[in-house]
Amino acid sequence: MRISVPTIPLLSTRTPAPHRTLQDAVERVANFILPGNVAILTGAGVSVDSGIRAYRGEDGRYMNPNYKPLFYHQLMDESEAGHARRTLARHAFRQRYWLRSYLGFPMIRAALPNPTHYALAALQHARVAPRLITQNVDGLHHRALNLSPGTKNEHILELHGSLHHVHCKHGHGVDRITFQNWLSAANPQWKAFADETERTGNKPRTNPDGDVAIESLGTSYTSFVVPQCPSCLLEDRINSVHKPEVIFFGESISEPVKKQSFRDVEEADRLLVIGTTLATYSAFRLLKRAVELGKPALLLNLGPSRGDGLEEVERIDMASGLIIRDVVRAVLGTTASADPVVAKMLSSGIVKPPEDDTQPANADGSK
Structure with a gap:
């Protein structure tokens, strides 16, 4: 039996995503989310500010x-x-x-939740984004959502356990x-x-x-x-x-989790993908499903991803931590300050990315 580790193209066949200022990116993502009923799919990139390294760097290569x-x-x-x-x-x-x-x-x-975890939790609390699917196994989305007493953790689907x-x-x-x-x-x-x-x-x-x-x-x-x-x-x-x-490489996602992930995408009106190269097919197929159904899809990620090959997907090449709080404030308006739970979420979160993570590491972890 031969099973290979999933990879992504290091150079996208599509033209690069247009350069955006921070303010332009905030406005575009906020306008995408604003109609509501958004499903969110996250990957390792959202946990970097919590001190957890992503698998891949900005060029798509393994760190x-x-x-x-x-x-x-x-x-x-x-x-x-x-x-x-x-x-x-x-x-x-x-x-x-x-x-x-x-x-x-x-x-x-x-590890503690960072501003991206809390900002996405605020969208869930406000019912703007009732469904969140994560590839991460660190549990940080759950910890952030714990600030919302009325929102059940069942609204977070851990795709990979x-x-x-x-x-x-x-x-x-x-x-x-x-x-x-x-x-x-x-x-x-x-x-x-x-x-x-x-x-x-x-x-x-x-x-x-x-x-x-x-x-x-x-x-x-x-x-x-x-x-x-x-x-x-x-x-x-x-x-x-x-x-x-x-879920290990070579292991299948359980049928109930697979069905729920598709249901979350199908019941949403649009899909926001954050901080992932979509190298694993279990995540990539969710983006493909949204495109098949004609749902708007936006990919917010730093560097190339498997989603670059889908022409229907809008891309913003930027780390979520740079803009996500301002995005949520723009989406929620006065609720961002009037709702004490949302206000606390949007003032919470550590920003402590891994040190010296810009260069590939040797097998022993040294640079």
Whole structure:
């Protein structure tokens, strides 16, 4: 079986998006949203201001050229390739994933919503954009929407799942913090390493899925212990095959999520796409569906994307964080200040992008 990592054209075949001033961009996006009933599709770009790196830079290339994601069949492999028992074993896929994710998850857990998350939450609170679909697994859209007591988190569809939950192969679920504690107890040496990196601030480079690059440490993944599932042990089963509730490369999105994503687009009057190259087909097909139905579609993204090949899609080549608050204020008018929830949302959010993220990284995370 051969499964390739999705890519996008580095050079669009379309003419470049017209240059816009910030004010012009604000007015254009606001006018697009203003009729209401907008579905919003977001990607990794919206979380950059929260300190979570995007996969790709402004030219569409992977920020880490040596990035090699784990595939679903590798993670679930029950042979020694999946979980090595010998020091010289070749792969240890599951140990590789969980060691790197163990070290990377604290950064994801500590991340806070930025102005884009809160501005989009304000549009949801005001019922202008009742449906939001995200490819991100960091949970930050949910955290921003928590400021709205009357808006249900069910209005956010996590297309690729969430890092905040884990389940074993037999379906026993656990929250991620508890699972982190299990990993710490089973790997005291790595707990000490994680504590030291937290103390010194010398943390490995973290990808949007919580994976970190630790090749420079020269470690063997085979020494990492993935704990047994306690619920399986109570059922007299030995099982250490655990998976975060995210969609891996080579894994299909569940049918209910797929159907809901199409329904969200079909029930909206227009589609706003923000901060994504649309490299994964699960997201790109939603834009294609909107175009097929004749719905207006606007893509706000810095750099090339897979959507560049669709002539019907309007593009603005700009980071959402530069304009989104002003866009929402323009859309909501007096509500932006009169509604205390909206006012709080539009004054909330951190802006702390990753340091030195403009140059591709080496395998060890260095520049």
